[in-house]
Each structure stands twice: as C-alpha cells, then as structure tokens.
Amino acid sequence: MSPLFYALDLLGTFVFALSGGLAAARSRFDPFGFLVVGIVTGLGGGTLRNLLLDLHPIAWIADPGYLIACVVAAAATFAWARALESRLHWLRIADALGLGLFAVGGTQLALAAGTHPGIAIMMGVTTAIAGGIIRDVLCNQVPLVLQKEIYAVAAMAGSAAYVLLDRLDAPATLAAAVAFTVGSGMRLAAIRWNLSLPAYGGGRMGDG
Amino acid sequence: MSPLFYALDLLGTFVFALSGGLAAARSRFDPFGFLVVGIVTGLGGGTLRNLLLDLHPIAWIADPGYLIACVVAAAATFAWARALESRLHWLRIADALGLGLFAVGGTQLALAAGTHPGIAIMMGVTTAIAGGIIRDVLCNQVPLVLQKEIYAVAAMAGSAAYVLLDRLDAPATLAAAVAFTVGSGMRLAAIRWNLSLPAYGGGRMGDG
Amino acid sequence: MSPLFYALDLLGTFVFALSGGLAAARSRFDPFGFLVVGIVTGLGGGTLRNLLLDLHPIAWIADPGYLIACVVAAAATFAWARALESRLHWLRIADALGLGLFAVGGTQLALAAGTHPGIAIMMGVTTAIAGGIIRDVLCNQVPLVLQKEIYAVAAMAGSAAYVLLDRLDAPATLAAAVAFTVGSGMRLAAIRWNLSLPAYGGGRMGDG
Numbered sequence: 001m002s003p004l005f006y007a008l009d010l011l012g013t014f015v016f017a018l019s020g021g022l023a024a025a026r027s028r029f030d031p032f033g034f035l036v037v038g039i040v041t042g043l044g045g046g047t048l049r050n051l052l053l054d055l056h057p058i059a060w061i062a063d064p065g066y067l068i069a070c071v072v073a074a075a076a077t078f079a080w081a082r083a084l085e086s087r088l089h090w091l092r093i094a095d096a097l098g099l100g101l102f103a104v105g106g107t108q109l110a111l112a113a114g115t116h117p118g119i120a121i122m123m124g125v126t127t128a129i130a131g132g133i134i135r136d137v138l139c140n141q142v143p144l145v146l147q148k149e150i151y152a153v154a155a156m157a158g159s160a161a162y163v164l165l166d167r168l169d170a171p172a173t174l175a176a177a178v179a180f181t182v183g184s185g186m187r188l189a190a191i192r193w194n195l196s197l198p199a200y201g202g203g204r205m206g207d208g
Numbered sequence: 209m210s211p212l213f214y215a216l217d218l219l220g221t222f223v224f225a226l227s228g229g230l231a232a233a234r235s236r237f238d239p240f241g242f243l244v245v246g247i248v249t250g251l252g253g254g255t256l257r258n259l260l261l262d263l264h265p266i267a268w269i270a271d272p273g274y275l276i277a278c279v280v281a282a283a284a285t286f287a288w289a290r291a292l293e294s295r296l297h298w299l300r301i302a303d304a305l306g307l308g309l310f311a312v313g314g315t316q317l318a319l320a321a322g323t324h325p326g327i328a329i330m331m332g333v334t335t336a337i338a339g340g341i342i343r344d345v346l347c348n349q350v351p352l353v354l355q356k357e358i359y360a361v362a363a364m365a366g367s368a369a370y371v372l373l374d375r376l377d378a379p380a381t382l383a384a385a386v387a388f389t390v391g392s393g394m395r396l397a398a399i400r401w402n403l404s405l406p407a408y409g410g411g412r413m414g415d416g
Numbered sequence: 417m418s419p420l421f422y423a424l425d426l427l428g429t430f431v432f433a434l435s436g437g438l439a440a441a442r443s444r445f446d447p448f449g450f451l452v453v454g455i456v457t458g459l460g461g462g463t464l465r466n467l468l469l470d471l472h473p474i475a476w477i478a479d480p481g482y483l484i485a486c487v488v489a490a491a492a493t494f495a496w497a498r499a500l501e502s503r504l505h506w507l508r509i510a511d512a513l514g515l516g517l518f519a520v521g522g523t524q525l526a527l528a529a530g531t532h533p534g535i536a537i538m539m540g541v542t543t544a545i546a547g548g549i550i551r552d553v554l555c556n557q558v559p560l561v562l563q564k565e566i567y568a569v570a571a572m573a574g575s576a577a578y579v580l581l582d583r584l585d586a587p588a589t590l591a592a593a594v595a596f597t598v599g600s601g602m603r604l605a606a607i608r609w610n611l612s613l614p615a616y617g618g619g620r621m622g623d624g
Contacts, residue, residue, distance in 0.1 A: 024562070024616065027558065027562070028563075028615045029562045029615065029616055030562070030563055030564045030613035030615050031613055031614075032561070032562070032572075033561075033563060033616075036545075036549075036561075036562055036568070037562065039538075051467060052255070052259075052266060053269065054265070057470070058468060061468060061469065061531060064535060067535065067538065068534075078616065081616070118276075119269055119272060119275065122275065129244075133244075133346070137553060138549070138558075138559060138562065139558065140348065140556065140557065140558045142346075142347065142348045143346060145240070145241075145244075146232070146244055146245065146346065147236075147241060152244070153240055156240075196238075197239055198238065198239075199236045199237065199238050200233050200236045200237055200238065200241075200286065259467060260463070260467075260477060324480045326480045326483060326484075327476075327477055327480060327483065330455075330483065337452075341452075341554070345554070345556075348556065350443065350555065351554060353448070353449075353452075354440070354443070354449030354452055354453065354554065355444075355445060355446055355449060360448045360452070361448055364448075404446075405446035405448065406447075407444045407445065407446050408440065408441050408444045408445055408447075408449075408450070408494065408497070
C-alpha cells in the first residue's frame, strides 16, 4: 500500500469512528460505549468485507494503527462532542471523503481477490456503509442509510465507476481517482443541495 | 449441485429476499434500503453458516446468480409491495418452502464438513432463520422468530429428520425429500391452523 | 486445554447463556427464543473473536459440549426464570466470574495467535462482552454494556493485566490467575458498591 493511500485509509477510519463517537454522545453512552461504537463504526465495513472474502489477516489486526485511530476519535468525541456537533457540517464533508475512499478501496480489494465485477461493487458498498449500519443498530435506531439519505447510492456509483474503468484497462491510479471523485462528489452534492431518495410509498401504505 | 437443487436454492433465496423487501416497505425505506434488507435476508443465513464452518468461497460470492435473485426481489417489492401484501398468504407459503429447503441444505453442508450431528442441526436452523433475524434487527424490531411463530421449530424438525435419516444410511435424495417435507410441512400446518408456541409467562412475570 | 480450564470455560458459557435466557424471559419470547438468545449470548463473544482472528474450527463447532451447556441454560431459564430472577444477585456474581474468565481466555488465545498486545486486549474484551451486546440487540434494547455499567472496563483491566504479566515473562498460570482476579474482582467490586462510569454529558447535550 502506498504511503498516501495508507494515510487516507487511516483518515477515513478516523472520520468514520468520529461519527460513531457522536452517535454515542447522542445516546449518552459511557466512555466505554464511545470506544465500542467508535471502533465498530470505523472498522466494521472493512472487517465484514474481509470476512466475506476470507481475506486474512484483517488490516487492523495486523496493524494497530487503525485501532489507535478509532481510540483517538472516541476520546476526542467524548471530550469535545459539543464542539464537534457545532462543526457538524465539516464532519459530514470529511465523512463524504471517507465514503468515497472506502468504496474505492473495497472494490479494488475485491477485484484483486478475483470476484465478479457485480460482487466487487457490492463489496465496495459494504466497506463504505456496514460500519454505519452497525453503529445505528447498537444505538437502537433504524439505520440512517436505509432511509432517505443519498449515501449508499453514492458509494455504489463510486464502486461502479472503478469497475468500469478497470474493465476499460484504465491505470489503477486514474481509475481510483475518478471513482473517488464520483462517489464522494455525489455525496457532497447531496449534502450541498439537500438531495434525497424518495422513501417508499409516501402516505400510501399502511394508511388505510 | 444438481440443476434442480440449484434452481430451488435460487428460488429460496428469492423468496426470502421478497420477505426482506416487504419488511423494507413496512419501514418505508428508500430504494437502497429495499436492496440492503433484501440482500441480507436472502443471503444472511447461508453466509453466517459458511463463516462459522469456514467454508469458502461463499456460494453467492462465487456465483452472482444469488445476488441477482435478491436484487430482482428487492426491485419487485419496491415496485409492487402493495400488490404483494395483498397476496401475503401465497408469499408465506413460498417462504415455508424456502424454510424447509434452507434447513435441509444447511444440514447437508454441515454434515459434509464433518460436524457433529447436533451442530449440523443447528447449522440447518441457522441457515433458515438468521436472514430473517437480521432483517428484523435492521428494521429495529424484535425478531419475529423469537416470539411465538412456529418457524424455527419447523426448521429444527426438518434438520433433525435429515440427520436421523442420514444416520440410518438412507439415500441422500430420500433423506432430503423427507426432511424438506417435515420442515416445510410443519410450517405450512402452523400457517393453515394458526398454531403457535406459548410465549413465556403469560402475565406472570414483571406484573408484580 | 487443561481439564480445569475446560470446566471453567464450560461454566462461563453456561452462566452467560443463563443471562441470555433471563433476557428472553423479560422479552417474553417463546421457548425457541430462549434457545437462540441463550446460545448467542453464551457463544457469541468467542465466536466473533475466532472469526476475526481466523482461528478454526471454533471451539463449540468441534466440541458439542458448549452447545449443550447453552441448551441446558436456556431450558433452565424457561423452566425457572422467576426463581432465578429472585436469585439475581448470585447470578451476577457468577456472571462476573465468567467475565474475568472469558477476558483472560480471549487474550491468551490472541497472544498465542501472534497479535499485537493492544489487539490481544481488544480480543479479550470482545470475548467477554460481544455475546451480551448481541443479546441486547436481539431483545431490541440499547446494549447495557455501552451505558454505565463497570463491565467492559473490568474486562479490559483483566486483559491488560494478562498482557502486562506476559510481557514480564510471568508464568502463564500465574498471569491468568492474577488477570482473572483483576477482571472479575473489579466487576464484583462494582456490583458490591454500586459503582458506575459517568454517562456522557449529564444534562448538557441536547437540552437546549
């Protein structure tokens, strides 16, 4: 892994763990709750992907740097959650960058493991969203990503862009850069212009 | 895998994914929520079983057909959930067939991997019910199967029947047919005559 | 594994499964719900640890004794939950012993697999708390351990004590005994004197 990609990977983990810590603050967990939710949110997506693809050792088990990034994020949210909440906008932008990064990284790894392109896209999306889903389940809430946010769709677009460029024999760095731009860009656009997917059946079902 | 068994396996996956899509409709998820819940419900049980037994590659990772079955089911429920709900009775019957099929398939796989018969029964049950449990957790509801439905018990009966016949050296096809009939039959009977297990302590506990 | 350690491991599994059965009773599940929650609570932590470390076969898959311990515990809680609830104090003490035991066992296993000490501590904590987290998620409740109980912190202290003594080249038996005493002792002290961690932001956040 190149130093740049490693740094970005750690940063993505850190940002995701921050979102876990903020969720722990909203649920008024104790310090240990911040730690668990931070770790699970930061590492959950990549872990699930590796388990499914049987890729071992999992990165954070071989290299404690990932765990440390989560611990620092959890401690930071416990200390400064209020201040962080008031800078939520910046956090969401950082999270959007993590989203694109994780989608591309997960897709690359799956293709390198020889999976079908469709499965590789699914692995990219899994890497980007599974941590957040487990975070919401632990906080006893319906996962945000299943509702109306343009979040998983952005991960899917980024993953699909990578697969497409890979099939067209584009250089890996170019493919990664374009795919990251597509995934994170779509998410940033959704944040900027408040775009969302339609939830199912506005007022139609279960109203009778 | 014989073509017949493969077709049935895909069909079982499809039917389970439909139940996931319907749950997504009741929770008013966005299209992506239908996709996630459909996939997780359709593939969750077999995936957990394979992870526990360390059997790789997982069928749906090696063969995109399973994922496609889930995507089609999710799209169908998003498009026609209302119509499907009004035909819920037929869906429950199809689901009962999926139940028996997954229980038998999971048990067979575990025995072939050399597990103890008791563990093989548990793997059959896991294959049949884990997807539905994750579905309900994602929708932030207490899993149906833990409450009063005769569902998991039917899966257990089917799995146990297979193990018993296998120990008696019955031919695999005969054992599978009988076990499937036991599992799905018990579930269909529960649907037909509205049978259920007693929930714990009706009115006794926590009332004081 | 020494006979003593095996007996303790089975006992820890049994006690954790009891806590699962009691949670099932509070949620008024059916007999099968007791079984599922009991099994998941008793086996969940060790299973997750083994999956993460890619250690196969998982103990309870190779040796049905663990599954039997869970089934017995589930049956006992279904039969006598009321009586058990009135002896809750003793159960909590037994659970505290299970906590220390699982933390030490998980840490040992991770170190033997060659992980970094920090990862080994995390694996000890995971072994001790993951089953209870899944139990609470299945009962649709916010996991107790994330809130204010001194529970996971005790597991972490026990795991850290083991790692420290291991680094100091203490004999394994001595290290295990001391670490167990630290982990279970801290938990017992928390029960005895009603100690808890501060939850986040008492009255500060979200009140405006």
